[in-house]
Amino acid sequence: MNGRATAPAAGTVLNALATGVGSAFAIDADTTAEVSLDDSGDIRGEIADAPDADTRLIERCVELVLESADGGSSTDESPSLGATVRTESDVPMASGLKSSSAAANATVMATLSALDIDVEREDEMTRKGACRLGVQAARDVGVTATGAFDDASASMLGGVTVTDNDRDELLSREEVSWDVLVYTPPEQAFSADADVERCQRIAPMAELVADLALDGDYGRAMTVNGFAFCGALGFSTDPLLSALPDVDGVSLSGTGPSYVAVGGREILEGVQERWESLEGTTWLTTTQTDGTRTI
Numbered sequence: 001m002n003g004r005a006t007a008p009a010a011g012t013v014l015n016a017l018a019t020g021v022g023s024a025f026a027i028d029a030d031t032t033a034e035v036s037l038d039d040s041g042d043i044r045g046e047i048a049d050a051p052d053a054d055t056r057l058i059e060r061c062v063e064l065v066l067e068s069a070d071g072g073s074s075t076d077e078s079p080s081l082g083a084t085v086r087t088e089s090d091v092p093m094a095s096g097l098k099s100s101s102a103a104a105n106a107t108v109m110a111t112l113s114a115l116d117i118d119v120e121r122e123d124e125m126t127r128k129g130a131c132r133l134g135v136q137a138a139r140d141v142g143v144t145a146t147g148a149f150d151d152a153s154a155s156m157l158g159g160v161t162v163t164d165n166d167r168d169e170l171l172s173r174e175e176v177s178w179d180v181l182v183y184t185p186p187e188q189a190f191s192a193d194a195d196v197e198r199c200q201r202i203a204p205m206a207e208l209v210a211d212l213a214l215d216g217d218y219g220r221a222m223t224v225n226g227f228a229f230c231g232a233l234g235f236s237t238d239p240l241l242s243a244l245p246d247v248d249g250v251s252l253s254g255t256g257p258s259y260v261a262v263g264g265r266e267i268l269e270g271v272q273e274r275w276e277s278l279e280g281t282t283w284l285t286t287t288q289t290d291g292t293r294t295i
């Protein structure tokens with residue numbers, strides 16, 4: 001009774017902290033989860049290379065899947081299921097690249113796979129249903145401001161999504177094929193610590209970004225988002241300015257500290273040279289359209 005799944009990280013088009021509407025795109029950098037079911041009654045999480053990191057999110061994901069699969073059929077006499085869950089990730093935690101959504105999706109999918117439940121069959125558990133369990137887990141353990149259904153849906157479904165995080169509703173999804181440049185400074189910014197009140201002050205800008213994103217004008221949407229949220233969250237706009245005007249779009253990703261840019265490959269290589277003079281790491285990748293998969 002083992003399951004393994006991998007989920008992509010994501011970059012931001014629109015941060016949902018201002019209005020509850022958000023938009024994100026899956027990128028080709030993965031978090032993998034391995035779940036092993038047992039009859040211990042305990043759920044124990046581990047994060048590779050981060051022995052002191054908070055494992056409550058992935059433990060809660062396993063717990064919610066077991067509860068929803070059980071449907072209240074277990075009795076006092078039946079052995080209670082337990083599990084170990086271990087994640088391994090290409091992207092650093094709390095860096096703005098949606099590692100929490102990827103970890104939640106990979107864990108939910110790996111647990112479903114260990115239980116032999118197929119998310120592609122409507123009568124069992126849909127992909128969106130699986131995604132909503134991960135969002136619920138994130139809310140339960142307090143690692144998110146809005147639930148982050150935007151990040152979670154991009155990672156679960158692949159492509160670029162626009163969502164209403166107040167209602168966990170998908171407003172649009174499109175498969176895109178972009179080159180992506182990522183810059184991650186050597187620090188962490190936890191979404192749960194972000195100043196939501198300051199973000200709410202830029203709601204008119206967020207509404208404009210949502211309109212652009214829903215029109216498919218993702219590049220300009222990202223750039224407006226970048227300037228607005230760098231201001232609200234106190235991050236430098238220098239990486240945005242050094243990427244402009246050549247890129248199609250550039251933004252702070254999530255609640256920072258990473259930045260993402262999209263555009264032609266050669267243009268991004270030029271921006272990478274400039275971003276490499278900053279402290280931290282940069283890498284070139286692409287968008288991802290398959291979303292979360294069992295492996």
Ligand SMILES: Nc1ncnc2c1ncn2[C@@H]1O[C@H](COP(=O)(O)OP(=O)(O)OP(=O)(O)O)[C@@H](O)[C@H]1O
Pocket residue numbers: 031047053054055056057058087088089092093094095096097098099100101103143144148151189190191192253254255256
């Ligand atoms: N690879 C992982 N394995 C298990 N749990 C993780 C992993 N990555 C993140 N988490 C959980 O998510 C929390 C960090 O969430 P947070 O939303 O701040 O980061 P993020 O998703 O990288 O940022 P953002 O939402 O800005 O993209 C961690 O404290 C941990 O509980």
Ligand SMILES: O=C(O)C1=C[C@@H](O)[C@@H](O)[C@H](O)C1
Pocket residue numbers: 012014015016017022023096098143144145146147148150151191192253254255
């Ligand atoms: O925690 C949250 O609710 C969020 C965090 C960031 O990734 C944002 O980009 C996202 O829109 C919402």
